[in-house]
Amino acid sequence: MARPQGPEAGYCKASRAALLYAMVGALWILCSDTLLGLWIEDPGLLQYAQLGKELAFVLASATALLLLLRRNHQRHLAHLRQDACQRAQLRELSQFRERIIDSANVWINVLDRHGQVTVWNQAAERITGYGREEVLGHDRIWKWLYPDPVYRAEIHTRVDDMLVRAKKFNGFESRIRARDGSTKVILWNAGRFYDEQGHVNGLIAIGRDTTKHKLAEQALVEHERQLATLMANLPGMAYRCRDTTHWTMQFASQGCRRLTGYAPEDFIDSHRLTFAAIIHPEDRQTLAIEIARAQTERRPFAVEYRIRHKDGREIWVWEQGQATKVGETCLLEGIIIDISERKRMEQALAQLAARDPLTGLYNRRELEQQLQAELASAGRYQHALGLLWLDIDHFKSINDRFGHLAGDAVLRQLAELLQEQVRAADYIARYGGEELVIVLPESDAEESLRLAERLCTTVATTPLKIPERPPIRISVSIGVAAFPAHATDIDTLFKIADQAMYTAKQQGRNRVHLATLTSLHDRQSPECTA
Structure with missing residues (x-):
């Protein structure tokens, strides 16, 4: 059977002490009178002896009571000091909660062993839209945050895995529905906490609202996808190269293969050949002059010139780009497009303009x-x-x-x-x-x-x-x-x-x-x- 605690325990102790005192007093009176009657035959002396015996009992009782009261007083003072210390600790804990937990930018909440919320900080209120008084002491918040029963069951399983089976709960993402109906993505880190006997008392969970970050990631992925699609469908190639006479490529899109017949890797860091090597010798100086003039005037450059395709064909290209500086390195970035067909049309038009049909x-x-x-x-x-x-x-x-x-x-x-x-x-x-x-x-x-x-x-x-x-x-x-x-x-x-x-x-x-x-x-x- 469990022992009584608190005020009931004090009452039981007092009852036992009173009963013990009554039993000891009764035994003392009975036994002492019988023994004195056997030892002392003179009635007058026996009367004095009984009086002294009673006075001694009263004195011993008073002394014992005094010692007991003193001990109880000392215990009371110790309890008072302990209570004061506990109240100070509670005040410090309350201040800590107010300064750290409530003021934290992350969502902090504590679940007891039954999954009910016992701590719900201001960040949790701000993220979810639900106040502390609506959440503490019951489990309806689960339905509010996770209205889909299937998804809610999955989240409950996760929590049970942590509370009961001690599985790790770090880096887990969940989607919640806030009070305003918006969906937010929360990244959770959680850990169990224990009582003095080492039993699991509950779960402390810290959540970060990563909705904006997630949206930014999705936007970046979409941007990269669009950029990759654009690069793949350019009629020519996009590039980044060092501003040198060799045009040493640092990046070339896959359109390079269609434009030149060479793989982009052939030009990267001049692995197999430099891009300048395929430019028509008569056009290299014109190209260099135009790029230098554009840099001096701080504007983009655009120029037409000829390149030699891998299969030996001569191709007219149009390039538009601009100089940029990365650290101490001067780079050129732009696009190069095949304009051979346009050139043929221009020549045909020029022919029509200059020739009798x-x-x-x-x-x-x-x-x-x-x-x-x-x-x-x-x-x-x-x-x-x-x-x-x-x-x-x-x-x-x-x-x-x-x-x-x-x-x-x-x-x-x-x-x-x-x-x-x-x-x-x-x-x-x-x-x-x-x-x-x-x-x-x-x-x-x-x-x-x-x-x-x-x-x-x-x-x-x-x-x-x-x-x-x-x-x-x-x-x-x-x-x-x-x-x-x-x-x-x-x-x-x-x-x-x-x-x-x-x-x-x-x-x-x-x-x-x-x-x-x-x-x-x-x-x-x-x-x-x-």
Whole structure:
């Protein structure tokens, strides 16, 4: 049977002491009177002896009572001191709880062995939205925090594992539903505490609200996923390299393989080759100058240049980047994109803008631009330049007799024939209709005249095919002019050559005429052999 505690124990002790005193007193009186009666026969002396015996008993009782009272007083004082000490400790514990537990930024709560909350600090109130008075002494907080019964059962199992089976409970995450309906992620560390006999009294749990951290982690993971997707789908490659002449790569995206044919690892720290090694030699200086200028002006750089693909192809790329400094190291960061298709389109558009769509020869605008540059160069270096103005004889009759398709076929074949006869430095343009112009750099009037006569004869003796008809022969009339013998500017040179061509027509066609000025004598070539 368990022993009584507290006030009941004091009452039992007093009852036992009183009963013992009554029994001892009764035995003393009975035994002492009987013994005195046996020892002392004189009644008077016996009476004095009994009186002395009673006085001695009273004195002994008083002495014992005094000692007992003194002992009890000392115990009482000791209890008072112990109570004072305990009250001081409770005050200190209360102050500790107020200063440390309640003021802590982490959620601190204590569960007894039955899973009921006995400590619930201010951080717990702030995180959950539930006050201490709502939580202490009952277990309904479990339903509030974990409304899903399945998940709540899982959390209960975790707590039982700690309380009963002493399993570790550190670094465990749980999702709670706060009073405002929001879901929060709590990271728990917990430990058991014991009584004086070593029995488990409950569980102390410390929780940190990691919701923002978790959201930041998820955002970072999502950002990294998006970045990886972006890198994987770039039409080129993203890079980071040292700002040196070798362009030593520190990072290259997987688009490097599609762009260059090499794996990114081949360029990292120049493992197999430097990126500069695949840049076209003619473009390296241009690229370096543009990057240096952009750094001086503190702006991003953008430049187009050529690289050599692993399979030997030449590829046009467009790079945009910016210099940055990491510690003491200067780096370049940016993207490089394949623009070969765009370049091909630009070249095709330039071709369309510069070329006659029917014959493939230069058009009038391109002729004037090219000739202007040629005249400037010829004047600077004192070189001659010849100009042939060529017109197809009776071209209208070809269109009238055989149709415009035949006329187009004649123009195309004539253009091909003339290109076979001129030098690589010479170029031909379709000035308009059936009029063609041939520019002869570094050729004087005599050299130009000889070429014109050869062309006139070649055209007259070469049959040309037309659709669904037998081949036909045509002739041309050619006017010849030269720089600086006849003119020093493009307009005058055109006018003189055109007039010489008309002179050839007036003189019977199928011939060449060298331009004349008042200060020059006329020279007319014989009729071309047909």
